[in-house]
Amino acid sequence: MSELTKFSDHTKVAFLGSGNMAGAIVRGLIADGHQKDCVLVTDRSGKSGPALAKETGCTYVAETKELIAQAQILILACKPHQVADLLAPLQQEIKDSAPLVVSILAGTSCEKLAKSLPDGYSSLVRVMPNVGAALGQSTTAVATQSATENEVQAVADLFSAVGSVSVIDEGNFATFTAMAGCSPAWFAASVEALARAGVANGLSAATAMKAAAEAMRASADLLLAEEDLPLAGAEVIRRVCSPGGTTVAGLQAAESAGLRHVWAAAVEAAIARDTTLGAS
Numbered sequence: 568m569s570e571l572t573k574f575s576d577h578t579k580v581a582f583l584g585s586g587n588m589a590g591a592i593v594r595g596l597i598a599d600g601h602q603k604d605c606v607l608v609t610d611r612s613g614k615s616g617p618a619l620a621k622e623t624g625c626t627y628v629a630e631t632k633e634l635i636a637q638a639q640i641l642i643l644a645c646k647p648h649q650v651a652d653l654l655a656p657l658q659q660e661i662k663d664s665a666p667l668v669v670s671i672l673a674g675t676s677c678e679k680l681a682k683s684l685p686d687g688y689s690s691l692v693r694v695m696p697n698v699g700a701a702l703g704q705s706t707t708a709v710a711t712q713s714a715t716e717n718e719v720q721a722v723a724d725l726f727s728a729v730g731s732v733s734v735i736d737e738g739n740f741a742t743f744t745a746m747a748g749c750s751p752a753w754f755a756a757s758v759e760a761l762a763r764a765g766v767a768n769g770l771s772a773a774t775a776m777k778a779a780a781e782a783m784r785a786s787a788d789l790l791l792a793e794e795d796l797p798l799a800g801a802e803v804i805r806r807v808c809s810p811g812g813t814t815v816a817g818l819q820a821a822e823s824a825g826l827r828h829v830w831a832a833a834v835e836a837a838i839a840r841d842t843t844l845g846a847s
């Protein structure tokens with residue numbers, strides 16, 4: 568097995584799957600300057616792959632075996648329950664081409680993924696990106712049990728092209744998935760609920776959504792600008808809550824209605840689901 572020692576704009580990155588998450592990474596990679604003919608995608612239906620290729624200029628490869636033959640990095644981007652059946656008929660092609668295999672599958676450990684790869688296959692790295700990749704704003708975790716330092720670095724370099732990267736202990740993957748993989752949908756739901764409350768009080772839907780989404784973006788930027796990140800939330804809250812003012816009145820009402828409990832429940836449910844995804 569030959570080791571991929573360096574990631575560059577010319578590294579051949581091949582995606583098994585071209586759905587929501589593969590699409591976000593492909594868009595981000597190409598926007599960052601990755602060579603379009605070095606980004607290859609396939610899919611099961613023959614629909615999303617060609618559409619992604621048309622939109623971004625990446626290459627659609629209808630035959631999975633041909634895609635693997637060309638891959639230096641092979642990104643598993645199907646649903647967790649699909650991966651075993653998908654890889655079973657491709658063992659010889661994976662052995663021959665020996666790509667660095669990267670999984671973005673939620674709830675699927677390196678140990679479990681290894682069972683779907685040829686015996687002793689060590690070039691396997693698990694990552695958890697998010698949809699922000701399309702804008703170069705993914706928050707991505709990386710873990711491995713068997714890959715080399717160079718291979719982990721190559722994967723970190725790939726995902727650095729579409730956002731920030733942390734190498735973490737695989738034991739923390741389910742929690743990280745909740746924090747960064749799932750949370751874009753939860754924040755979207757929160758903004759939608761906030762905007763609806765604005766509409767209930769007389770704003771147009773467009774004005775309410777723009778105001779709520781832009782305020783969320785500004786809040787995120789303010790939080791990330793703080794030097795002491797663990798205290799960033801308290802500091803931004805302090806700056807906005809005028810004593811005896813509207814914000815603290817709203818915050819107390821939201822906390823009485825279960826604000827903290829809602830987020831704790833969401834994280835715990837996602838972690839519990841991650842465990843059952845991994846078992847299926």
Ligand SMILES: NC(=O)C1=CN([C@@H]2O[C@H](COP(=O)(O)OP(=O)(O)OC[C@H]3O[C@@H](n4cnc5c(N)ncnc54)[C@H](O)[C@@H]3O)[C@@H](O)[C@H]2O)C=CC1
Nearest residue numbers: 584585586587588610611612644645646647653671672673
């Ligand atoms: N959607 C998200 O925000 C995130 C998703 N993930 C993970 O990414 C993976 C993909 O999720 P989505 O993109 O949302 O799903 P999706 O349903 O949009 O895409 C799945 C893709 O896999 C392809 N596929 C399935 N079986 C195949 C086969 N036999 N051969 C070739 N292609 C096949 C489908 O054609 C489709 O293009 C999941 O494992 C999920 O856990 C991870 C982080 C965030």
Ligand SMILES: O=C(O)[C@@H]1CCC=N1
Nearest residue numbers: 672673744747748749
């Ligand atoms: O919902 C899911 O299972 C995937 C993992 C993180 C975001 N989407």
